[in-house]
Structure formats: structure tokens, C-alpha cells
Amino acid sequence: xxxxxxxxxxxxxxxxxxxxxxxxxxxxxxxxxxxxxxxxxxxxxxxxxxxxxxxxxxxxxxxxxxxxxxxxxxxxxxxxxxxxxxxxxxxxxxxxxxxxxxxxxxxxxxxxxxxx
Amino acid sequence: xxxxxxxxxxxxxxxxxxxxxxxxxxxxxxxxxxxxxxxxxxxxxxxxxxxxxxxxxxxxxxxxxxxxxxxxxxxxxxxxxxxxxxxxxxxxxxxxxxxxxxxxxxx
Numbered sequence: 001x002x003x004x005x006x007x008x009x010x011x012x013x014x015x016x017x018x019x020x021x022x023x024x025x026x027x028x029x030x031x032x033x034x035x036x037x038x039x040x041x042x043x044x045x046x047x048x049x050x051x052x053x054x055x056x057x058x059x060x061x062x063x064x065x066x067x068x069x070x071x072x073x074x075x076x077x078x079x080x081x082x083x084x085x086x087x088x089x090x091x092x093x094x095x096x097x098x099x100x101x102x103x104x105x106x107x108x109x110x111x112x113x114x115x116x
Numbered sequence: 117x118x119x120x121x122x123x124x125x126x127x128x129x130x131x132x133x134x135x136x137x138x139x140x141x142x143x144x145x146x147x148x149x150x151x152x153x154x155x156x157x158x159x160x161x162x163x164x165x166x167x168x169x170x171x172x173x174x175x176x177x178x179x180x181x182x183x184x185x186x187x188x189x190x191x192x193x194x195x196x197x198x199x200x201x202x203x204x205x206x207x208x209x210x211x212x213x214x215x216x217x218x219x220x221x222x223x
Contacts, residue, residue, distance in 0.1 A: 004159075045203060045214035060211040094160065101207025102150035104171065106160040 002027040004095050004107035012089075012114050018082040022095030022107060029053070029076050033098035036069060036080045038091040039109070046091075050098045051078055085114045118142055118206050122215035128223040131196055137189045137218045139182075139204035147183045148208035155200040163202075164189065196222075 008020035022034065035050035049059035051069045059067050063082070071078040082089060092111045096103035119142035129135045139149065147167035152160045162171045164180040167187060177192045191198055199222050204215040 043201070043217045045205075045217075047205075047212040047214070058210065062211065096160070099165075101148060101212065102162060102165045102205060103152075103160070104162045104165075106162075108157070108159050 002097060002105040004097070004105060006093060006095050006107045006110040008093075008110055008112070010111060010113060012085055012112060013116050014086055014114055015084055018080070018085050018089060018093075018112055018114070020080040020093055020095075020110060020112070022078050022080070024076050024078070024097075027097070028073075029071055029078055030073055034071070034078050035096050035098040035103060037094045037096060037103065039094070040091045048080070048082075087114050090114045117211055118145060118209060118213050120204055120206055120213050120215040122202075122204060122218045124218050125216065126219050126221060128221045129194055130223045131194050133194050134190065134192045135194065135220065137191075137202050137220070139187045139189070139215050141185045141187075141206055141208075144184045145206045145208035148206055149180075149182070149187050150205045150207065151178075151180055151189045152203045152205065153198075153200050154203070155197075160203075191220075194220075 003025045005023045012018045033050045033052045036048040039045045049069050051057050057069050066083045068081045090113050092109040094109045096106040121140045149167045151164040154160045163174045168180040179190045181188050202218045
């Protein structure tokens with residue numbers, strides 16, 4: 001069974017970078033696409049981007065040049081980096097397998113607070 | 117961006133009842149719509165994609181309907197494990213966007 005698990009610091013200071021890891025078991029990340037989604041306090045959700053089986057990426061324009069999604073195929077992990085964070089980036093971050101538009105397997109999420 | 121509107125933030129029902137959760141897109145998205153369920157402490161669960169296709173493992177009491185701009189998730193004969201948060205998501209075009217969620221609560 002495909003399982004995803006997010007990890008990373010729960011607290012990040014404003015203007016710094018947020019870095020998260022998604023560890024995948026039960027499926028190779030060299031197949032399919034893999035994405036990041038976040039849920040803000042109040043339940044609004046935002047698709048952030050994805051990385052393909054070949055390493056190409058697609059990002060939500062709202063995140064402009066702040067976002068980067070990379071991967072380590074040897075560890076079957078992919079990563080999210082979000083630069084220049086503000087308090088508005090406080091959210092629960094989820095990784096998921098992208099299935100042509102929708103997401104069929106999700107991690108349980110990691111809560112990240114941006115605060116000084 | 118395509119705006120997705122779930123008109124009900126909360127919906128209270130009792131086990132055994134049937135409920136419908138609506139989702140409206142700001143433009144036609146054909147049937148490029150998915151429904152998810154989230155329960156506290158659990159991963160999101162994909163219930164339905166392509167507007168009406170049940171994901172493997174989704175109980176048959178769940179059904180999805182609609183195309184274009186108006187979609188509905190129906191749950192027949194609610195079970196206790198059905199209470200939680202439900203989201204719709206369009207994948208007609210990027211950026212993929214979600215509704216604000218409908219919390220299905222026990223009456």
C-alpha cells in the first residue's frame with residue numbers, strides 16, 4: 001500500500017525558508033507525480049505544486065518564485081522548500097500522490113507555524 | 117483561477133439519514149471534479165473522481181453527480197464513520213482549487 005509521511009520543523013521564523021520532506025513507502029516516486037497541498041487555519045486549502053516521475057515540476061503561480069519541489073530517488077523522498085515565509089504561510093502541509101489532477105494517497109500532514 | 121464554492125460550511129445529520137453536499141464551480145469544469153473526506157488525525161481520503169467515479173474502497177453509499185458547474189456528493193444511510201470534513205476539488209485547469217469544505221456533524 002502506498003504510504004506518505006511528512007516531516008520537518010514545526011516552527012519557522014518569518015523571512016526564513018520552510019523545508020519539508022515527504023517519505024514514500026510502497027511505491028516508487030520514479031512513477032507517477034507527487035504533490036504538496038496545504039490547509040490554512042480556517043480550512044482553506046491550496047494546491048502548491050507537484051514533481052513528476054522524471055523530475056519536472058509545476059507550481060501554483062500564487063507562490064511565484066518562492067517554491068521549489070525536488071526529490072531524492074535513492075531515498076524515495078521528495079521535498080518542499082518555500083522561501084521568504086510570512087505568518088500567512090502558517091498551515092498544515094500535506095504531501096500526496098497526484099493522479100492526473102486529483103490526489104489519491106495523502107500523508108497525515110505536518111503543522112507548520114511561522115512566528116518569531 | 118476557478119473558484120469552488122461549497123455553500124454549506126456545516127451540515128448536521130443522524131446515522132441512517134441521507135445527505136447531499138453541493139459544490140459549485142465559477143466556470144464549467146466538465147466532470148473534472150474530485151471529492152475528499154478528512155477526519156481528525158487521519159489522512160485525506162479520495163472518495164470520488166471524474167465527478168461520479170468511486171475510488172476503489174469507497175463504500176457504495178457514496179455517490180457523486182453533476183457536470184459543468186454544479187456537483188453533488190450524496191451519502192445514503194449515514195454511518196457513524198461518515199462524519200467529518202468533505203472537500204471538492206477541480207482539476208480542469210491549473211491551479212487546482214478546492215472548495216472551503218463542508219463539515220458533516222452528528223446531530
